[in-house]
């Protein structure tokens with residue numbers, strides 16, 4: 001009888017020495033963690049993928065629920081020479097949450113959700129799903145700043161460690177800028193709570209050499225004006241890749257530098273066990289439009305004017321998402337797109353826009369300003385609506401581009417081809433790759 005194989009050739013099991021080390025890590029952790037520990041091939045294979053196209057089979061999977069367990073996993077992994085990768089929801093798109101070492105998965109022990117009086121701050125555990133935090137804040141007309149399109153699934157631990165942003169958060173409402181306090185466990189097992197003066201002082205005493213090193217690094221960077229200008233420029237535009245190096249130019253106190261370097265560190269500097277966010281307004285009045293332009297240049301000019309010099313605003317246009325023609329082609333068959341099709345040429349991008357306000361009168365005035373601006377820049381159809389269902393449908397289209405990019409539109413032809421009577425052909429890059437064409441344009 002032919003033996004069934006579940007592991008495709010392209011996904012190799014960890015090297016035998018890693019597998020053996022994984023077994024030893026598991027043995028060390030028995031009795032130290034209350035969550036599950038897996039080393040068997042079926043379960044490790046089941047945990048081999050995140051939302052990216054990369055796969056690595058972990059040598060061991062362990063569920064963690066407390067800071068003591070985090071320390072135990074760090075000690076066991078270090079003793080056996082294996083790297084650790086933390087996993088929150090695993091929606092990372094570049095392989096941040098896969099490993100052939102120790103995969104430490106956040107259990108339910110990290111679901112603290114504490115809204116502070118007045119709701120201007122919220123303290124969250126790393127396993128809280130973003131949408132749930134926002135659901136809790138909604139009655140106060142507040143939300144957290146980071147708003148990744150994956151917010152129905154992704155968790156706070158991943159948001160902090162990817163410095164995830166989103167469609168409204170721009171470069172000013174991400175974790176780096178809206179975090180009030182962070183509690184971490186460093187890879188040497190030390191806990192640091194940036195909001196607790198005692199913890200800060202204890203850390204200054206125990207980690208003086210590390211802080212001095214960071215201080216020197218700060219001075220080295222600040223002594224190089226070109227480097228300072230480059231760093232400032234990179235973080236004025238959207239840059240959520242890796243460590244938040246802007247911490248080296250934004251802060252003097254090395255402890256603050258360290259805390260801010262954690263943002264975007266992808267779990268490489270330590271574990272985030274709690275974060276307090278300054279919340280941002282979520283205005284109850286909103287109007288949405290998907291606005292087609294005749295060409296990318298005119299859409300770009302309109303966005304630059306709406307972006308107001310990069311200054312994030314909380315009233316008026318709060319989101320403007322540029323969507324290029326090839327991305328639109330993958331969703332033309334969806335009902336909310338129907339009214340737009342006559343306005344799309346072969347080259348037309350569209351911009352998905354939210355205007356928000358604290359009351360109906362302000363909303364009307366802000367929409368009028370947006371309509372004037374968009375029309376002046378050549379928008380071919382401007383149709384704002386306060387219909388919540390329509391707004392959700394349009395934003396769902398945007399959120400689904402990662403998936404829609406993988407497939408051809410199910411109907412026979414895409415619009416531009418249909419007009420020219422050519423048989424349907426999905427645009428070349430869409431036959432192979434996910435859509436990275438919905439660009440976040442709110443600068």
Ligand SMILES: Cc1cc2nc3c(=O)[nH]c(=O)nc-3n(C[C@H](O)[C@H](O)[C@H](O)COP(=O)(O)OP(=O)(O)OC[C@H]3O[C@@H](n4cnc5c(N)ncnc54)[C@H](O)[C@@H]3O)c2cc1C
Pocket residue numbers: 050051085086087088089090091092093096097106126147148149150153154155156157158159160161162163164165166167240265266267268270271272273399402403
């Ligand atoms: C459909 C879709 C849409 C998306 N849209 C956006 C978007 O608009 N904007 C955006 O920025 N991203 C987006 N993403 C990417 C991703 O969803 C986000 O980065 C998300 O915040 C990751 O959260 P997660 O819980 O899935 O984290 P994971 O993928 O599990 O982990 C992310 C990183 O954080 C580390 N980590 C997790 N928890 C901890 C912890 N407690 N301590 C230390 N390290 C930890 C992991 O090791 C990993 O390096 C999207 C992804 C998908 C699939």
